[in-house]
Every structure is written in C-alpha cells, then in structure tokens.
Amino acid sequence: MTRTLRLGTRRSKLAMTQSGMVAAALTAATGHAVELVEITTYGDTSQATNELLSQIGGTGVFVNALREALLRGEVDFVVHSLKDLPTAAAEGLSLAAVPEREDVRDVLVARDGRKLADLPAGARIGTGSNRRAAQLRIARPDLEVVPVRGNVDTRVGFVESGKLDAVVLAYAGLNRLGRIAEATDLLDPADFLPCPGQGALGVECRADDAEMSGLLAPLDHAPTRAAVVAERALLATLEAGCSAPVGGYALPRHDDERELIVTGIVASADPNPTGAPASVRGSLTGPVEQAARLGAELADRLLAQGAAALMTQQLGEAQ
Numbered sequence: 001m002t003r004t005l006r007l008g009t010r011r012s013k014l015a016m017t018q019s020g021m022v023a024a025a026l027t028a029a030t031g032h033a034v035e036l037v038e039i040t041t042y043g044d045t046s047q048a049t050n051e052l053l054s055q056i057g058g059t060g061v062f063v064n065a066l067r068e069a070l071l072r073g074e075v076d077f078v079v080h081s082l083k084d085l086p087t088a089a090a091e092g093l094s095l096a097a098v099p100e101r102e103d104v105r106d107v108l109v110a111r112d113g114r115k116l117a118d119l120p121a122g123a124r125i126g127t128g129s130n131r132r133a134a135q136l137r138i139a140r141p142d143l144e145v146v147p148v149r150g151n152v153d154t155r156v157g158f159v160e161s162g163k164l165d166a167v168v169l170a171y172a173g174l175n176r177l178g179r180i181a182e183a184t185d186l187l188d189p190a191d192f193l194p195c196p197g198q199g200a201l202g203v204e205c206r207a208d209d210a211e212m213s214g215l216l217a218p219l220d221h222a223p224t225r226a227a228v229v230a231e232r233a234l235l236a237t238l239e240a241g242c243s244a245p246v247g248g249y250a251l252p253r254h255d256d257e258r259e260l261i262v263t264g265i266v267a268s269a270d271p272n273p274t275g276a277p278a279s280v281r282g283s284l285t286g287p288v289e290q291a292a293r294l295g296a297e298l299a300d301r302l303l304a305q306g307a308a309a310l311m312t313q314q315l316g317e318a319q
C-alpha cells in the first residue's frame, strides 16, 4: 500500500498551481497519490486590498500558517515560493527539495505593448515591491511609481482598466497562471535584479519525517539549490528582510557550470527620492559548492561599499 501524501496549500490560484505542479512531479517520481489540503492564512483573508503587504508584516504571514499546519501534523509537506520564505532556518522543518527553477526575470505588462524604455515620461507604473520600485527609479526616474498590492490577476487588472500604465511582475507567476503572453517587456536580470529566490519553489517537510524527505529528494535540482543558497546567503548576511530593496541572483557560468556568478544590489528605500535612489551593486564568481560563502562574501563587499548605511536610511524612512 502506498501512503497518500497530504500537501498543505494556500487557496490562491498561484499557490494552487504551484502545489499542483509539485504534486504531479511527486506522483510521477514516486507513484504516491497526493491530496491537496487547503490552509487559509491571514494574508489571504485580509480585505484591505490597498493595505501594503509590508504593513501586515511582510510575506511571513503566508508562510507561517502553512508551517504551523505542517508542525501540527495536519499535512505532510508544503510548497512555498522561495522568495517568500524567510532566510532564518525554521525549527523542526527541512527544505527537502528545491525543484528546477522557472525563468528568474521580472516582466512588464504595459498598455499598448510598451517596453520600459518607451513608456512616456510621467507614466504610472505599479509595484508593491521596494526592490522593484528602487530599480524602476534607477532606470526611469521620470516615471511615477505607484504602490499596489494584490495577486497577479488584480495587478494586471490595473493596466486593463486603465488605472495604471504598467505593472512589474515575476515572469514565473505570470507564466504559471498561463498569462505570460501579456508581458510586453522581459527585464534583463543583469540590469534589473530579481528577488533572491524568485522563480524557484521550496518544498518543506518535518525534519524528523525521513520517509517524506526521501520521497521528495528526487524533486531537488542541484543547480537551482546552489543558486538559491547563494542568493539567500546574500540576503541573510545583509540582514535584509523580504521587503528590503535588495536584488540578487546567481547562475552557473555558461562556459563552466562548476562556477557560480552571484550578483547583488542594495538600494536606498527612500520613498520619495529626487531622481534615482542611491545604490551599490557587485558581482562575484566562485565554485558552485561554495554557494553560501559566495553569497555571504558578496554581501560583505556590498556592506563595505555602504549598503548598511543605505539600509539604515531605509529603516529610518519606514518608521
């Protein structure tokens, strides 16, 4: 008898799609049936759609309800968007698999098929992310960045209704919802750095559930895990949370996959900079098996270039 595995998931369309993808992969790899168990989180039930995510405690709210259900034994495993997962280790839980990553890029969905470079001056561009807002202001200080909140469909809806001229979203989310054809510009990750972990999923189970860890192991994709380990080490060493204006991504060198290239940016989160916000960025290459050290070392370099002062300024602005 093969055991039916219970996968705890948020009810949102994106979470259900991501959970469904992992469930199908797990059934294909192991032959076990997977049952989806819906778990409601405060973030899902909050009616104040214009309340900024940062004001309700960041993305941790989405993660905690899933983790609590897992620790209580109500479900056997959960799937997170890795970029929403705090970098601190979770007591009693294990990141059992990091499946192969989707495209890491951010994309623009704009009226009239516009690209970022050809939006007219003063165009209203929506994002709820400090990282995206800072990089938009660096690329186009003449645009008006408008804070927005809501799921992918809601945010694309602001462009369809004419409320905004454009929004910035993750390629991964838009693609998983079957709407990637609506993207009008794919932002080069070398100029516009994605969020650490963007496009990747993290599959967690209880640390003492050896059977579940073993079943999830074949879903792990080593190059993706190495990249996100580096990106998350960057974030952790900067002591930056999910709402900090920090971008980072790592990828294997295309001519030598034993080497990882890690790139990071830290910007000031001044909500009303005159012109582009101040920022520091850097890049580091090293052996893939030292992913965590590379991310941490890049963070130290950025701190030495003034990242700490930028982030203090950010905290000062947020209080």
Ligand SMILES: NCc1[nH]cc(CCC(=O)O)c1CC(=O)O
Pocket (backbone or CB within 6 Å): 081, 082, 083, 084, 152, 168, 169, 170, 172, 173, 174, 197, 198, 199, 200
């Ligand atoms: N911020 C919320 C969120 N968390 C994960 C995704 C999409 C999937 C991913 O980036 O891995 C999104 C939507 C977005 O940022 O546009």
